[in-house]
Amino acid sequence: MNNFKVIQFLVSRFCSALGDQFLLFAVPLIIYKSTQNVSLVGLAFFIEWTPRVLSLPIAGSFSDRLGGKKVYLLADFVRMTVCLLGFLLIKLFPTNIFVIVSLVMSICAFFYAQAFIAMESTVPKLVSKADLPKAQSILQGIDQTSSIFGPALAAMLALYLKNQDFLLIAAGLFCLGFLGVTLLGSALNVQIAKSSKKQIWRDIVQGAKVLLDYPNLLTLTALSILVNLIIGIALATGAPLITGTFNKPDSYFGVLNTTAGLLGVVSFFLVPKLTKHFSVFSLGITAYLAVLCGGMLMGFANNFYLFVLGYALASGSTGLFNVYIRTERVQWIPSQHLGKTVGLIVLLNQLSLPAAGILVAVGSGRVGTKSLFILSSLVAAVYIAWIYKPLKTQSKTNT
Structure with a gap:
């Protein structure tokens, strides 16, 4: 993969990471503002993190079986679709916000883990050993930058938007991630290992x-x-x-x-x-x-x-x-x-x-x-x- 393709891949992953940060900002606010119940916010946190954690043991195998590109495309497409549906369902059924948002986050959390592990296992196959430390440093930078830039941008937008609007923005960011990986063509195609x-x-x-x-x-x-x-x-x-x-x-x-x-x-x-x-x-x-x-x-x-x-x-x-x-x-x-x-x-x-x-x-x-x-x-x-x-x-x- 040439340098331009590597940059394109990393930018697409940054868009997805930013989408995840927007969800982490918006979801607890949406639930608390609609329920005024701290216990339900804690329950939503449990619902979010359980699939994210329990999917870790199978994430590596999932990536090995399907290949990194398919995992990225599937993860971003599903998260984009789910966030968009969540936004529309909140508009249609505002009294069921807790159920809707909890389902959105549980699905997004599962596919976040899949995409994260796929990235960890794919990058070493895309760059030479000499360039691997630099690539890993950039990946660390993506995580750190999104964790700073995401909440900061969300805080500014919160002055003008409703909390549920962040689901729509997250859907757009996941869409950008999906398009970025799609435009890579065959650059992410690597040999798939078999695991049982x-x-x-x-x-x-x-x-x-x-x-x-x-x-x-x-x-x-x-x-x-x-x-x-x-x-x-x-x-x-x-x-x-x-x-x-x-x-x-x-x-x-x-x-x-x-x-x-x-x-x-x-x-x-x-x-x-x-x-x-x-x-x-x-x-x-x-x-x-x-x-x-x-x-x-x-x-x-x-x-x-x-x-x-x-x-x-x-x-x-x-x-x-x-x-x-x-x-x-x-x-x-x-x-x-x-x-x-x-x-x-x-x-x-x-x-x-x-x-x-x-x-x-x-x-x-x-x-x-x-x-x-x-x-x-x-x-x-x-x-x-x-x-x-x-x-x-x-x-x-x-x-």
């Missing part, structure tokens, strides 16, 4: 065996789950807290997400410098504690700005924490089982996000929305106090 359902199941079982053989991996996974739980609660409750509890305009929700995206980029650049002066273990534990402090601050926040500070502290520290987790666990996993074990760990980590949705759906009405931040942060604090000494003793990154 039995092989997928064997890989999952082998990954589970490695986890059980190395208890330290289970500890690291538990730490990641607790961090993701705090972040998940923040994602699920951001819209109702900002527009309801703090009584801010919808555009302020975009400001929150843009701030988180900017901090993610800042931490991305700080990591190489910090690791020159401190051990990866020390940085990881510090980042973990920063996430807990951010969670506590969100729980006790009595105004918008304190909540943003807590959100920024928690989300901005996850990048540094993930560097520690990835660096530590790769030294424990046998190299021949690295891919299948990491795949299972990622699945377990991501399951904490729909779990956060269930916690919000069930717990917000019983203990209060902000109390969920305090409780989850306290649980995470107790766990790190319990396992810190053996974790430090056994760490391979504490040098």
Whole structure:
């Protein structure tokens, strides 16, 4: 594939990523504005993330069987169609917004995972080994840029548009992604590898065996789950807290997400410098504690700005924490089982996000929305106090 085709492919993927960011902005606002119910926002978050997470184990096989191009076209076409139908159905049946939007997000979330994994597995086949680091850096840039530009643009448009109009805009962005891949012609045609359902199941079982053989991996996974739980609660409750509890305009929700995206980029650049002066273990534990402090601050926040500070502290520290987790666990996993074990760990980590949705759906009405931040942060604090000494003793990154 020549450079122009590569750029065309990456631009089409950026359009799709931007469409996904628009949905992440609009959906919680649509549901909360129409229901005024925090529990339903949490339930919608669960409905969104469950298919996104559970589809991960089959996404690689799906891409191998159909080929990246077919997966891209199918994913963008389905998401475009579903968003368009969702927009029209809301116009026709405004009393059924929760059901309509939840269905839209569950379908879009499933195909988001398919397109994401297809991109990860296709790019190495399209560029030379020498150009692969540059291509991967560009892909990282697409994710980071869309996470900043998407919410910022959505926040500006929210001043002039209704929330459900974002479904129409997302449909247009997915359409651009679809057309971009279509115009590539045969450039994305790569040889399709064959994989069996039995092989997928064997890989999952082998990954589970490695986890059980190395208890330290289970500890690291538990730490990641607790961090993701705090972040998940923040994602699920951001819209109702900002527009309801703090009584801010919808555009302020975009400001929150843009701030988180900017901090993610800042931490991305700080990591190489910090690791020159401190051990990866020390940085990881510090980042973990920063996430807990951010969670506590969100729980006790009595105004918008304190909540943003807590959100920024928690989300901005996850990048540094993930560097520690990835660096530590790769030294424990046998190299021949690295891919299948990491795949299972990622699945377990991501399951904490729909779990956060269930916690919000069930717990917000019983203990209060902000109390969920305090409780989850306290649980995470107790766990790190319990396992810190053996974790430090056994760490391979504490040098």
